[in-house]
Amino acid sequence: MSKPEIGIGLVGSGFMGRCHANAFRAVSGLFDVPGEPRLRVLADADDALATRAAQALGFERGTGDWRALVADEAVDIVAITAPNVLHAPIAHAAIAVGKTVYCEKPLSTTAALALEMTQAAEAAGVVTLVGFNFLRNPMIKLAQQIIASGEIGEITGFRGRHAENYMADPDAPHSFRTNPQGGGALADIGSHIISMARYLLGPITEVQADSRTFHATRPTAPRSTRREPVKVDDMTHALVRFENGASGSLEANWAATARTMDLSWEITGTKGALAFTQERMNDLQLWSATPGRSGYIRIEAGPAHPPYGAFCPAPGHHLGFNDLKIIEVAGLLEAHAGLGATGPDFREAYEVQRTVEAMQRSDEERAWISL
Numbered sequence: 001m002s003k004p005e006i007g008i009g010l011v012g013s014g015f016m017g018r019c020h021a022n023a024f025r026a027v028s029g030l031f032d033v034p035g036e037p038r039l040r041v042l043a044d045a046d047d048a049l050a051t052r053a054a055q056a057l058g059f060e061r062g063t064g065d066w067r068a069l070v071a072d073e074a075v076d077i078v079a080i081t082a083p084n085v086l087h088a089p090i091a092h093a094a095i096a097v098g099k100t101v102y103c104e105k106p107l108s109t110t111a112a113l114a115l116e117m118t119q120a121a122e123a124a125g126v127v128t129l130v131g132f133n134f135l136r137n138p139m140i141k142l143a144q145q146i147i148a149s150g151e152i153g154e155i156t157g158f159r160g161r162h163a164e165n166y167m168a169d170p171d172a173p174h175s176f177r178t179n180p181q182g183g184g185a186l187a188d189i190g191s192h193i194i195s196m197a198r199y200l201l202g203p204i205t206e207v208q209a210d211s212r213t214f215h216a217t218r219p220t221a222p223r224s225t226r227r228e229p230v231k232v233d234d235m236t237h238a239l240v241r242f243e244n245g246a247s248g249s250l251e252a253n254w255a256a257t258a259r260t261m262d263l264s265w266e267i268t269g270t271k272g273a274l275a276f277t278q279e280r281m282n283d284l285q286l287w288s289a290t291p292g293r294s295g296y297i298r299i300e301a302g303p304a305h306p307p308y309g310a311f312c313p314a315p316g317h318h319l320g321f322n323d324l325k326i327i328e329v330a331g332l333l334e335a336h337a338g339l340g341a342t343g344p345d346f347r348e349a350y351e352v353q354r355t356v357e358a359m360q361r362s363d364e365e366r367a368w369i370s371l
């Protein structure tokens with residue numbers, strides 16, 4: 001019996017749009033998903049751009065009007081990879097017509113808007129998923145299992161950072177990422193390390209943050225000689241306390257010279273420790289207490305760590321960034337078909353956004369903020 005078709009509408013065809021399109025094209029060849037994704041409509045900023053991108057990415061048609069995509073009866077899932085300020089209006093329109101919404105992080109530009117989106121989705125009973133794809137790594141799942149099993153004892157500390165260098169150049173231009181409405185290193189990549197900390201240790205209850213802007217002005221556009229002030233953080237450090245009693249620190253830094261994808265952390269427990277960096281995403285370090293041989297051992301991703309085996313039957317061949325999106329999309333299609341919840345949903349992404357905002361307030365007020 002052939003599987004039902006699931007119509008995909010994708011808004012945006014940049015870095016993440018291409019990543020989503022790749023995942024929707026690939027997923028049914030790797031996972032036994034409950035429906036066959038059909039790439040129906042791609043929306044972008046104008047008709048010409050959308051038509052070109054639709055052809056390049058395998059969609060049936062393109063439109064310069066995301067409202068037409070949302071209203072299109074052939075679209076069942078609305079995937080949002082447009083700039084952050086567009087997430088809320090697109091999501092609300094999709095929720096209003098009962099469609100599944102797959103939105104990139106950060107969920108919105110403020111926690112208040114993220115809460116409105118969450119409440120609208122919950123009231124309408126639609127499936128939601130937010131693109132915290134780094135949580136889909138089998139090594140992260142393994143870390144969560146090791147922590148939950150008690151193997152490394154009671155968790156006392158989390159030291160995490162998301163550091164990259166894409167804004168290290170003072171001539172890197174403004175973009176939606178530097179828009180004071182929801183931009184900055186903390187919202188852009190700090191949201192990833194916050195979601196990771198919450199996934200592994202649970203809720204964060206208190207924060208004390210310190211933000212810095214290294215480059216006071218940036219060009220208004222690529223190659224422009226006109227410069228405008230930067231009103232968002234390049235780096236934020238925060239002390240954090242968790243509901244489970246652990247404490248630690250988080251850093252978001254998009255001007256971290258020498259770092260390319262250092263979404264990394266070390267978790268300390270009373271009996272052991274774990275360490276991870278996305279720059280070596282197929283490795284999880286587990287501290288072993290064997291007397292005379294104590295030290296970190298490297299656990300390498302392989303078929304013993306589902307769903308690695310869906311991609312490759314042999315260890316050592318390694319998953320990549322785009323594979324995490326394919327795993328995420330497999331979960332999305334299951335949730336869309338009513339076969340259990342996938343996460344993180346809008347509610348969880350709202351909690352992440354609330355934490356981002358608490359850190360921003362803490363920096364402004366130079367004070368600890370309770371969540």
Ligand SMILES: NC(=O)c1ccc[n+]([C@@H]2O[C@H](COP(=O)([O-])OP(=O)(O)OC[C@H]3O[C@@H](n4cnc5c(N)ncnc54)[C@H](O)[C@@H]3O)[C@@H](O)[C@H]2O)c1
Nearest residue numbers: 012013014015016043044045081082083084104105106131
């Ligand atoms: N999950 C991740 O790992 C990850 C990584 C990068 C970006 N992101 C998120 O994905 C989103 C997009 O980031 P990106 O790096 O792909 O940006 P991008 O600039 O590469 O792409 C944005 C796309 O949106 C389109 N767009 C702009 N205005 C539009 C409009 N009015 N209607 C329709 N389309 C419009 C642009 O033309 C472009 O195709 C952001 O929310 C970002 O935070 C997530």
